Amino acid sequence: MAVTCFTQEFRTSIAPSRMFKALILDSHNLIPKIAPQGIKSIEFVEGDGGAGSIKQTNFADGGHLKWLKHRIDAIDAEKFVCKYTLIESDIAFDKIESVVYELKFEASSDDGSICKMTSEYHMRAGVELKKDDIKQGKDKAMGLYKVVEEYLLANPDVYA
Numbered sequence: 250m251a252v253t254c255f256t257q258e259f260r261t262s263i264a265p266s267r268m269f270k271a272l273i274l275d276s277h278n279l280i281p282k283i284a285p286q287g288i289k290s291i292e293f294v295e296g297d298g299g300a301g302s303i304k305q306t307n308f309a310d311g312g313h314l315k316w317l318k319h320r321i322d323a324i325d326a327e328k329f330v331c332k333y334t335l336i337e338s339d340i341a342f343d344k345i346e347s348v349v350y351e352l353k354f355e356a357s358s359d360d361g362s363i364c365k366m367t368s369e370y371h372m373r374a375g376v377e378l379k380k381d382d383i384k385q386g387k388d389k390a391m392g393l394y395k396v397v398e399e400y401l402l403a404n405p406d407v408y409a
Contacts, residue, residue, distance in 0.1 A: 253370045253378045257387055259394050262361040263401045265354035269329040270408040271397050272364075273352065277304065283400045284393065285309065300324055303336070315339040322349070329354035344378075346371040364394060 261268060271279050277291040277298075289307045296302025302321045308314050317338040324331045335348040349369040354362050368386075370378055401407060 251372045251374075251376070251378075253372065255368045255370075255383055255387070257366050257391070259364040259366075259391060260357060260361065261364065261394075261398045262359065263398055264360065265329045265356055265362040267401055267408040268362055268364060268397070269326065269331075269354045271401060272394070273324070273331045274298065274326065275408070279397070279400075280393070284396050287312070287393075294318065296321070298324075304333075313340070319350075344373055344376040346373055366390065 277293065281288050281290050287309055289309050291304060291306050294303050294305050298304075298321070300321055300323050303318055304321065305316055305318045307316045318336050319333045320336050322332045322334055330351070330353045332349065332351045334350070335345075348371070351367045353365045355365065357363050368383075370383075372378055
């Protein structure tokens with residue numbers, strides 16, 4: 250099995266604690282509320298949000314995905330780090346075994362934060378990962394981060 254890794258960073262003026270709460274700890278409540286055009290609901294199908302929990306994201310009608318499931322592998326609310334694995338989707342995983350993500354929110358010198366994301370694509374034998382597929386996923390993630398950032402800027406008391 251081949252593993253391909255990608256990293257990306259996103260800078261924001263929002264403090265790490267607020268970004269972590271919005272994107273990790275309370276995403277199941279916040280994201281469907283502020284991005285209903287893309288995400289219909291997020292629910293825990295196992296657990297309560299801690300390590301070992303399984304979270305299902307249900308996408309709005311009309312997209313190429315209907316749902317996907319992530320397993321939370323590790324979560325540290327004090328260090329603002331979360332590691333999770335994409336384990337299942339309504340689209341068959343014929344090329345990918347799994348995708349492991351690690352998100353880390355660090356304080357920046359301007360009282361904001363740097364959000365660092367590492368993605369490990371575990372590919373099935375003989376399959377090559379296309380850069381366009383990765384770019385599409387990265388663009389969607391960055392779009393979601395921007396929506397959360399805009400919401401938190403407009404609502405400075407939320408998750409404060």
